[in-house]
Amino acid sequence: MDHFRGLFVKLDKDNNGFISVEELHNEMKKSGIVPTEKRVKNIIDGYDQDKDGRLDYNEFLHYMTDREKKWKIHFHDLDKNKCGLIDQEDIICLFKELGVIISQPNAKRIIQMMDKDNSMTVDWGEFLQHVILNPADNIGELVSSWKHSLVFDVGESRPLSLEFPEELSGSGMWRRFVLAAGLADAMSRTVTAPIDRLKTHLQVHGSKTFVQAFEKQRAGGLRSMWQGNAVNVLKGTPQSTLQCMIYAQMKMYTQDRTKESLSVQQRFGLGCVSGAFAHAVFYPLEVLKVRLNLQHSGTYNGMVECARSVYRNESLASFYRGFKPSLLCMIPYAGVECAVHQSIVNWAMNDPAYNSDSQLFFFSFVAFASGQVSSYPLAVIRTQQQAQAFCVASHPTSSVLQGFTGIYARHGLRGYYNGMGASFIRALPCALLNYTLTRKFEVLFNSTWS
Secondary structure, three states, rough: OHHHHHHHHOOOOOOOOOOOHHHHHHHHHHHHOOHHHHHHHHHHHHHHHOOOOOHHHHHHHHHHHHHHHHHHHHHHHHHOOOOOOOOOOHHHHHHOOOOOOHHHHHHHHHHHHHOOOOOEOOHHHHHHHHOOOOOOOHHHHHHHHHHHHHHHOOOOOOOOOOOOOOOOOOOOHHHHHHHHHHHHHHHHHHHOOHHHHHHHHHHHHHHHHHHHHHHHHHHHHHHHHHOHHHHHHHHHHHHHHHHHHHHHHHHHHHHHHHHOOHHHHHHHHHHHHHHHHHHHHHHHHHHHHHHHHHHHOOOOOHHHHHHHHHHHHHHHHHHHOOOOHHHHHHHHHHHHHHHHHHHHHHHOOOOOHHHOHHHHHHHHHHHHHHHHHHHHHHHHHHHHHHHHOOHHHHHOOOOHHHHHHHHHHHOHHHHHOOOHHHHHHHHHHHHHHHHHHHHHHHHHHHHOOO
């Protein structure tokens, strides 16, 4: 019972002999678990015999005893070699039984969430303390909470998760995942390419030209509606792969130093740095995509001719036109999406009424939309600068500030959001196709190459 008393004292921050909802909630968050306050209050209410809104030691002991009885069986099931300890291989085996492939580094991080003595194993006392602070009622919910702490990071969903499997195993699981995600991304981009091209026209020429832009696309023939799609597909998966590799390395380095789960601020910072670097490497392809989107049919005979034309008739600097607003665009987008995503999904994941795949997908889309609204004016300026020296109607500007004032002078506040409707129309089917096809291809490749 001594470890029960020790945990009670640890949770009782103000030393008044009681554990409040706030104290229990704060300790859960320190352990990397983010339940809703309602979920924590339900725990307190369930064992609060005198109904004073808090737990004394006897009430807390009752809660501990119930959790101990429930989870003792699960602990023995997890301990595959019956040595009284859970290690990384046990975690990997558990996920495999549930049909999920987890990397060694991620298994290590799960162990570190519970390991108090830095032994890289978890004994019964450490496991009990973890499940005391985790409101999960069964193994499935416990695994979901671990996956949640590993997966939902800034920018992970387009098109690859930043939690990229890092070990190069003989089975090549990570290669299959990249191939599956890459094919899904290519197909989703191809299906929605006409909408993406329409959005580019609206960003450069203004929303009043919607009908003209559509007619222009039709005039070039059906094939012209996919102008620039090849280069868009070419940059998608490699850019995301590079970003997730940089992000994973920085994340592992940060966690090895702090021995703690990343905070929202740290995730935001690492997401921005890794995204900015990958964006800089592949940015010339983005410029080529915009040029090909806006060209009159037949101006360029493909991506290579377009690149040669830019190099010969302009300069190397033209491959980075609009890079400054593009880089600035990432900060509000990543920050707002991260904050909204973390807030909504953390709430939804801990409420059974709102944690189905379809509802979580909807909440993720709300976060995406919030990030879009906050950063879209910079995206419009970026596209207009990318189109300079090619499209007379792009209204050349040399700075972000000139871009803001120029758009307002020509179109008013509405001009900052030209093409955003098309962006939202494209985003939903694109994300749904990505989500569905990635899983379909993973199943296909795993069954073919297993």
